[in-house]
Amino acid sequence: MKHQEAILAPADIARQHLAQDGELPNGLLRSEIADSWQRSLAAGLACNAPLELDNPSKDQVDDLKAANRTLIETAQPEVAQLVDYFHGVGGLVMLADSDANLLTVRGDKRHMDSASRYALEPGANWHEGARGTNALGTVVVEKAPIMIKGREHFLDQVGHLSCCSAPIHDTQGGLLGVLDLTSPTEGELPPNLSLVQQAVRSIENRMFSGQFQQQVVISLHSRPEYLRSSWQGLLAMELDGYIQAANEQVCQLLGRKREQLVGKHLEELFGVKPEALLTTLHRKGRGQLRMRSGDFVCELVSFPTRINSYQSRSTKPSPPKRETPAQSTLQAPQLDDLAGQDPRLKKGVRMGSRALSHELPVLIQGETGTGKEVMAKSLHLDSRRSQGPFVAVNCAALPESLIESELFGYREGAFTGSRKGGMIGKLQQAQGGTLFLDEIGDMPLPLQARLLRVLQERVVSPLGGGEEVALDIAVICASHRDLKALVAEGSFREDLYYRLNGVCLRLPALRERADKQNFICQFLQKLAPDGRQISVNSGLFEQLLAYRWPGNVRQLETMLRVAVAFMEPDEHCIDQSHISDDFLEELNGVPPVVQPQSDGHTLKQRQQQQITDMLARHSGNMTATATALGISRATLYRRLKAARAATD
Numbered sequence: 223m224k225h226q227e228a229i230l231a232p233a234d235i236a237r238q239h240l241a242q243d244g245e246l247p248n249g250l251l252r253s254e255i256a257d258s259w260q261r262s263l264a265a266g267l268a269c270n271a272p273l274e275l276d277n278p279s280k281d282q283v284d285d286l287k288a289a290n291r292t293l294i295e296t297a298q299p300e301v302a303q304l305v306d307y308f309h310g311v312g313g314l315v316m317l318a319d320s321d322a323n324l325l326t327v328r329g330d331k332r333h334m335d336s337a338s339r340y341a342l343e344p345g346a347n348w349h350e351g352a353r354g355t356n357a358l359g360t361v362v363v364e365k366a367p368i369m370i371k372g373r374e375h376f377l378d379q380v381g382h383l384s385c386c387s388a389p390i391h392d393t394q395g396g397l398l399g400v401l402d403l404t405s406p407t408e409g410e411l412p413p414n415l416s417l418v419q420q421a422v423r424s425i426e427n428r429m430f431s432g433q434f435q436q437q438v439v440i441s442l443h444s445r446p447e448y449l450r451s452s453w454q455g456l457l458a459m460e461l462d463g464y465i466q467a468a469n470e471q472v473c474q475l476l477g478r479k480r481e482q483l484v485g486k487h488l489e490e491l492f493g494v495k496p497e498a499l500l501t502t503l504h505r506k507g508r509g510q511l512r513m514r515s516g517d518f519v520c521e522l523v524s525f526p527t528r529i530n531s532y533q534s535r536s537t538k539p540s541p542p543k544r545e546t547p548a549q550s551t552l553q554a555p556q557l558d559d560l561a562g563q564d565p566r567l568k569k570g571v572r573m574g575s576r577a578l579s580h581e582l583p584v585l586i587q588g589e590t591g592t593g594k595e596v597m598a599k600s601l602h603l604d605s606r607r608s609q610g611p612f613v614a615v616n617c618a619a620l621p622e623s624l625i626e627s628e629l630f631g632y633r634e635g636a637f638t639g640s641r642k643g644g645m646i647g648k649l650q651q652a653q654g655g656t657l658f659l660d661e662i663g664d665m666p667l668p669l670q671a672r673l674l675r676v677l678q679e680r681v682v683s684p685l686g687g688g689e690e691v692a693l694d695i696a697v698i699c700a701s702h703r704d705l706k707a708l709v710a711e712g713s714f715r716e717d718l719y720y721r722l723n724g725v726c727l728r729l730p731a732l733r734e735r736a737d738k739q740n741f742i743c744q745f746l747q748k749l750a751p752d753g754r755q756i757s758v759n760s761g762l763f764e765q766l767l768a769y770r771w772p773g774n775v776r777q778l779e780t781m782l783r784v785a786v787a788f789m790e791p792d793e794h795c796i797d798q799s800h801i802s803d804d805f806l807e808e809l810n811g812v813p814p815v816v817q818p819q820s821d822g823h824t825l826k827q828r829q830q831q832q833i834t835d836m837l838a839r840h841s842g843n844m845t846a847t848a849t850a851l852g853i854s855r856a857t858l859y860r861r862l863k864a865a866r867a868a869t870d
């Protein structure tokens with residue numbers, strides 16, 4: 223035995239000890255490998271366990287790729303470059319998501335042919351818990367680059383692989399995915415960790431510039447030759463000087479943590495006013511930034527092409543958000559902007575935000591178009607879960623038969639027609655983030671009971687059985703219907719009502735807002751092209767203030783957008799000539815279609831006819847129809863549902 227140990231590699235000796243006495247001796251393996259082996263053992267794996275193939279379905283792979291589209295597209299040039307670089311030498315270049323699910327596997331044909339035998343194919347999961355120590359899976363846990371050679375892999379069956387992987391971070395430092403270089407034949411490929419790390423820096427930098435197109439992006443370094451290289455530091459700042467994001471290199475260069483940079487003002491950090499720095503950068507192409515830790519050269523990478531309509535130009539920055547690929551488009555006003563000067567809204571916003579921070583559910587009530595969904599998104603982005611997903615489910619838009627599976631998910635074969643591989647429900651998709659249940663008043667009673675159980679026990683199990691999953695989500699619900707009244711009439715469970723109603727936020731109708739005048743002016747300014755100052759003719763403004771606004775902010779937004787679009791480039795004042803005839807008629811006293819009337823029945827019929835006509839005109843396209851009618855898709859579904867119920 224002693225003789226054998228002298229010639230065996232440490233990983234083989236470790237295997238022998240494990241087989242003989244079930245223990246991993248200290249000091250045999252590198253510490254990060256030993257830690258990972260311990261985790262593999264704790265997950266119930268054995269070195270000689272077979273490598274199971276996932277055989278992911280096409281649907282599963284498509285879903286995975288769709289959820290990670292931004293990452294795949296951003297990383298594509300580096301993946302292609304690495305494939306070219308190793309052409310003929312052998313090796314696979316792989317990209318995975320933050321759960322070690324493979325998204326892209328590329329390489330020479332002869333290696334690609336054998337790759338799928340080792341579960342190296344899109345859709346396969348390489349998490350440590352499933353496949354033991356491996357570079358991809360270990361990076362996801364350790365969140366640091368790693369190289370794993372041959373038998374350092376935990377499973378015997380992949381002991382011939384040599385891999386190096388590096389984590390890809392989003393612009394706020396969260397894990398977004400993993401880039402990996404693998405040699406499927408031991409020793410064939412010189413594993414090159416620094417090459418992978420360099421590729422990752424390029425991917426992260428491209429993602430940074432892509433994400434902050436509406437901010438000023440500055441490249442900085444202590445040495446000018448590193449500007450615009452993959453070593454550059456990147457800062458994104460609002461025009462008013464508040465720092466929105468910093469890449470990892472900037473943190474290292476400046477010797478500060480990200481939290482010490484994001485949210486700070488340029489002047490506070492470097493003692494220079496943003497206008498002065500931008501003027502120098504525009505005039506000379508380069509500037510200097512000074513800190514106690516040293517002097518840095520900087521260059522302008524990009525300048526906003528237009529001002530983001532949601533961000534006022536002189537406010538503090540929005541809280542740092544982690545953007546997941548699926549979420550990269552999630553935008554919402556800051557809570558303060560949303561509340562404007564309306565005291566009721568201000569109080570509501572404060573309470574909603576408090577409630578979420580104390581893990582209490584929030585119920586948002588308000589007429590259609592008052593901004594319930596916008597409010598939910600803003601609350602989410604302001605909460606501690608802002609880095610997680612925001613998953614919205616419209617209970618009115620889904621057929622009753624589908625809500626259950628959409629919410630809870632199902633296991634493969636749970637019912638006839640269920641998708642191969644099953645489906646993860648929205649509750650689970652919202653893990654770590656916020657679930658927004660819109661039009662909760664439309665949820666069928668049997669499902670209300672199930673939802674109540676989930677919210678009480680904080681676990682979910684998919685339809686058709688399967689393991690329970692503990693949920694860590696915030697819940698925000700909304701309804702235009704008075705839930706208390708629904709409880710009184712018996713169509714909404716009282717216990718669920720109280721469970722959801724941690725805090726009830728009632729959004730005022732536009733006509734009731736105390737700051738209506740200001741709100742309209744500010745809203746108009748946000749829609750104005752190129753920051754042009756636009757006013758409204760006083761007669762028209764009086765009419766706007768007196769109007770009922772049955773479609774609330776949504777209707778105001780549509781009306782103002784149309785008016786602005788009708789203005790000539792040299793015009794600065796909106797008058798009746800910029801307003802559509804339909805809307806002028808309403809302003810001049812003809813009651814709007816959605817306004818309640820005494821002949822409610824005839825009104826409903828007219829509404830129904832209008833919807834049918836519009837649907838036909840837009841070939842059944844719900845989004846286009848809703849836009850044309852100036853109502854949300856949810857309202858459109860609701861009205862269709864009500865009409866169907868009336869004719870049944």
Ligand SMILES: Nc1ncnc2c1ncn2[C@@H]1O[C@H](COP(=O)(O)OP(=O)(O)OP(=O)(O)O)[C@@H](O)[C@H]1O
Pocket residue numbers: 555559560561588589590591592593594595596597702775776779853854856857
């Ligand atoms: N305070 C606000 N600031 C800026 N835009 C807003 C605000 N409130 C609402 N909006 C805009 O109004 C429109 C309607 O908002 P939203 O969909 O959140 O309303 P809702 O109350 O959820 O409507 P529904 O009940 O019909 O689903 C959106 O285009 C949104 O951008």
